[in-house]
Amino acid sequence: xxxxxAAGLFAALVVAANLLCLAVACLRLRERAPNSxxxxxxxxxxxxxxxxxxxxxxxxxxxxxxxxxxxxxETIFCVADGDDPIVPLVEELIGRFGPERxxxxxxxxxxxxxxxxxxxxxxxxxxxxxxxxLADSNVLMPKDYIQRLLASWRSDTGLVCSxxxxxxxxxxxxxxxCAFLNTFQARWQYAGEALGFGFAQGKSMLWNKPxxxxxxxxxxxxxxxxxDAAATKLVxxxxxxxxxxxxxxxxxxGERSFHxxxxxxxxxxxxxxxxxLPFFAPEILSGxxxxxLLAVGAATAYGVSGWAALCAVMxxxxxxxxxxxxxxxxxxxxxxPFAFLVRDVVFxxxxxxxxxxxxxxxxGNDMKIRTDGEDRLNGGxxxxxxxxxxxxxxx
Numbered sequence: 001x002x003x004x005x006a007a008g009l010f011a012a013l014v015v016a017a018n019l020l021c022l023a024v025a026c027l028r029l030r031e032r033a034p035n036s037x038x039x040x041x042x043x044x045x046x047x048x049x050x051x052x053x054x055x056x057x058x059x060x061x062x063x064x065x066x067x068x069x070x071x072x073x074e075t076i077f078c079v080a081d082g083d084d085p086i087v088p089l090v091e092e093l094i095g096r097f098g099p100e101r102x103x104x105x106x107x108x109x110x111x112x113x114x115x116x117x118x119x120x121x122x123x124x125x126x127x128x129x130x131x132x133x134l135a136d137s138n139v140l141m142p143k144d145y146i147q148r149l150l151a152s153w154r155s156d157t158g159l160v161c162s163x164x165x166x167x168x169x170x171x172x173x174x175x176x177x178c179a180f181l182n183t184f185q186a187r188w189q190y191a192g193e194a195l196g197f198g199f200a201q202g203k204s205m206l207w208n209k210p211x212x213x214x215x216x217x218x219x220x221x222x223x224x225x226x227x228d229a230a231a232t233k234l235v236x237x238x239x240x241x242x243x244x245x246x247x248x249x250x251x252x253x254g255e256r257s258f259h260x261x262x263x264x265x266x267x268x269x270x271x272x273x274x275x276x277l278p279f280f281a282p283e284i285l286s287g288x289x290x291x292x293l294l295a296v297g298a299a300t301a302y303g304v305s306g307w308a309a310l311c312a313v314m315x316x317x318x319x320x321x322x323x324x325x326x327x328x329x330x331x332x333x334x335x336x337p338f339a340f341l342v343r344d345v346v347f348x349x350x351x352x353x354x355x356x357x358x359x360x361x362x363x364g365n366d367m368k369i370r371t372d373g374e375d376r377l378n379g380g381x382x383x384x385x386x387x388x389x390x391x392x393x394x395x
Contacts, residue, residue, distance in 0.1 A: 010294055025194070036150060036151055044074075045073040045074075048120055049076070057138065064140050064142075066093060079119070111218075120218065124218040136202065138252070139164070145249065159235045160244070161202070161203070162201065164251035165250050168253055174261075177260075178331045183322075199242060273354040280354070286347075291313050322337070
């Protein structure tokens with residue numbers, strides 16, 4: 001087989017694999033969630049939400065979590081600094097919904113270089129229920145938020161989580177973030193879970209508290225710089241599986257800059273490169289740029305129009321993504337193909353940069369993510385891995 005023929009065949013296989021992945025994700029996202037025994041029991045739930053600063057939709061996202069159609073749940077908001085500008089909003093919500101339903105805990109415990117995890121420790125220890133949800137501040141919770149998490153819990157489950165579904169973008173760069181979050185990343189998450197390779201995502205995580213406490217407690221999530229990567233390894237090490245909700249929960253985006261989007265994607269890429277290198281390395285094949293270039297090269301060698309080869313790769317690729325977005329109700333507009341194109345041009349650079357650079361910004365915190373595990377926050381002390389955290393919140 002000639003080099004040109006091999007390149008053309010490889011390009012065709014990558015496109016076929018991508019279309020298969022889109023189809024698997026679409027089928028998985030359209031499945032009815034099983035009526036699990038846990039859902040029927042309606043156990044008491046604690047929702048722990050770490051906060052830092054005021055975001056564009058803070059009032060809406062935080063309030064959404066206090067208006068759920070669920071009989072028994074409490075929300076614990078956690079802030080590291082009592083002077084954080086989000087505190088007055090939380091105090092207002094406590095006054096509105098009552099201290100028996102909403103609590104605020106101030107202060108964190110430095111178990112790692114991950115500021116979000118440090119901020120969650122006291123909330124986790126304060127939770128008195130058997131089931132705890134760790135949820136990011138920018139998750140918009142639907143009325144059936146808890147039911148949808150419980151519905152995905154099975155006998156072999158160690159963790160149920162949700163990827164973010166980008167919504168309400170304002171401007172093209174926010175649409176670019178939708179292109180990354182939804183039909184690019186979420187589809188791989190759901191396709192992987194359907195094939196038995198579920199990965200945790202830290203936006204919403206439903207834990208059985210006795211299970212995690214028996215496996216090192218919340219401090220065990222400091223084993224990796226990303227708590228969701230540590231969660232994935234912990235669950236798999238215990239012989240359990242990570243499962244996803246039937247439909248991911250929204251993250252309203254508002255305005256974004258190109259810098260914001262690229263920095264977030266670089267941070268996530270660097271985390272995946274450090275924590276799951278064998279899975280991260282093939283990610284370069286998850287975009288159409290490489291197969292498109294190979295197809296154009298092969299077509300030119302055989303005297304076929306390069307534009308025809310380019311269209312043969314890009315049109316079915318983007319049509320599949322748009323069909324997935326439409327079938328799942330994810331954000332879709334006439335500008336999305338252009339957002340897909342920008343995404344696929346910049347992603348190879350993000351992927352390559354993740355191999356050589358470790359400096360990232362995380363919610364205003366400057367961090368260095370290193371391959372030797374000695375991650376650092378704001379130039380301070382390295383992460384404290386495998387710290388045991390007592391019930392009073394002290395290591």
